[in-house]
Amino acid sequence: MSLSLIEDWPFPVFQIDEGRILFANQAAQEWTGDSVNRMRGRALTDMIRTEPALDQQLAKSAAAATVLTNRACTATLPNGTTLTCHVTIYPVEGGTQGVSFWMAGLRPREGELGAPIVSGMGRLIAHELKNPLAGIKGAAQLLRDDVQSSEGRALLDLIGSEIDRIRRLADRMETLGDRDPDQMGPVNIHTVLRQARTVVQSAEPRLVFTERYDPSLPNVRGDSDTLMQAVLNLIRNAQDALRETAAPEIELATRFRAGVTARSREGRRARHLPIQITVSDNGSGVSDDLQDHIFQPFVTTKRDGQGLGLALVSKVAKAHGGLVEVRSRPGRTSFSVLLPDPTGDVS
Numbered sequence: 001m002s003l004s005l006i007e008d009w010p011f012p013v014f015q016i017d018e019g020r021i022l023f024a025n026q027a028a029q030e031w032t033g034d035s036v037n038r039m040r041g042r043a044l045t046d047m048i049r050t051e052p053a054l055d056q057q058l059a060k061s062a063a064a065a066t067v068l069t070n071r072a073c074t075a076t077l078p079n080g081t082t083l084t085c086h087v088t089i090y091p092v093e094g095g096t097q098g099v100s101f102w103m104a105g106l107r108p109r110e111g112e113l114g115a116p117i118v119s120g121m122g123r124l125i126a127h128e129l130k131n132p133l134a135g136i137k138g139a140a141q142l143l144r145d146d147v148q149s150s151e152g153r154a155l156l157d158l159i160g161s162e163i164d165r166i167r168r169l170a171d172r173m174e175t176l177g178d179r180d181p182d183q184m185g186p187v188n189i190h191t192v193l194r195q196a197r198t199v200v201q202s203a204e205p206r207l208v209f210t211e212r213y214d215p216s217l218p219n220v221r222g223d224s225d226t227l228m229q230a231v232l233n234l235i236r237n238a239q240d241a242l243r244e245t246a247a248p249e250i251e252l253a254t255r256f257r258a259g260v261t262a263r264s265r266e267g268r269r270a271r272h273l274p275i276q277i278t279v280s281d282n283g284s285g286v287s288d289d290l291q292d293h294i295f296q297p298f299v300t301t302k303r304d305g306q307g308l309g310l311a312l313v314s315k316v317a318k319a320h321g322g323l324v325e326v327r328s329r330p331g332r333t334s335f336s337v338l339l340p341d342p343t344g345d346v347s
């Protein structure tokens with residue numbers, strides 16, 4: 001990993017030399033509330049107290065030159081907060097050691113650990129995306145001269161417009177969480193859903209979609225690119241969940257649902273969230289204990305998964321003043337994004 005990746009990594013990473021801090025990334029500095037300059041030379045175990053204590057594991061990892069992970073650790077921060085986390089200790093160059101913490105079972109509190117985790121990741125992803133995108137766009141433009149059929153050209157146009165969309169997303173990911181919902185524009189969620197379906201079906205024409213929309217729903221106030229990204233992530237997960245299913249089917253649905261409320265950002269007024277967008281599949285489902293964790297970053301059950309899709313869906317829903325929920329049993333899994341009705345009243 002390059003230094004800038006570690007620096008932006010959303011979880012705390014320390015580099016220590018004989019137990020004393022040499023380096024701490026941004027997340028580690030947020031954890032301890034101290035700058036890396038002030039931490040340098042201090043014993044890590046003085047700053048972060050863990051149960052079980054780190055000392056023995058540090059020695060074990062150093063002696064065996066091997067990576068050690070403790071998956072059930074509690075860490076107490078200088079400000080007294082205690083968190084449940086995974087700790088990984090690994091040998092780094094010159095006999096120094098890396099110590100990284102990963103909050104697996106933690107439900108981050110909004111505005112504290114929650115926001116920086118995803119926005120740090122957003123910066124990182126945005127940065128890493130832009131170069132390859134420019135290359136793909138250039139290649140698609142070159143191909144245009146060679147492609148004669150109108151079907152082929154339509155696909156190239158789709159590539160071009162999707163690349164533009166990803167670029168806009170990359171530009172926006174940093175600030176999405178901070179956007180004022182009043183600055184967003186009217187979005188027809190059915191247009192977003194239909195376009196998401198077109199994108200997915202052009203890659204997998206045999207995938208069966210059912211659409212059940214309530215055409216009377218008003219536009220929501222939002223950002224169509226990020227809403228589209230949320231829907232695409234839900235569809236991709238459904239596709240993954242359907243790989244073993246005999247007659248795979250994805251349902252896209254919208255409806256008006258009374259009775260769901262959320263606290264507004266200021267935490268004072270309850271806001272109704274009557275506009276429901278649901279992506280369902282008839283796959284094997286999400287187990288109950290996993291359901292509590294799947295919206296956290298880096299939680300994945302897939303061999304090559306990143307565990308960022310649902311964290312992003314949740315972030316997009318929140319940025320729109322809404323929320324996302326999951327209901328699952330074998331054979332029927334539904335993810336619903338619930339959004340406020342901009343024409344309705346806020347009580």
Ligand SMILES: Nc1ncnc2c1ncn2[C@@H]1O[C@H](COP(=O)(O)OP(=O)(O)O)[C@@H](O)[C@H]1O
Pocket residue numbers: 233237238241281283284285286294299300301302304305306307308309310311333
């Ligand atoms: N439709 C679904 N059916 C079953 N499991 C799902 C579904 N959507 C998400 N999951 C579970 O949630 C996990 C996290 O999803 P996500 O955040 O998108 O990350 P990733 O897709 O990279 O694993 C998945 O690994 C999977 O276990």
Ligand SMILES: [Mg+2]
Pocket residue numbers: 233236237307308309310
């Ligand atoms: Mg996913």
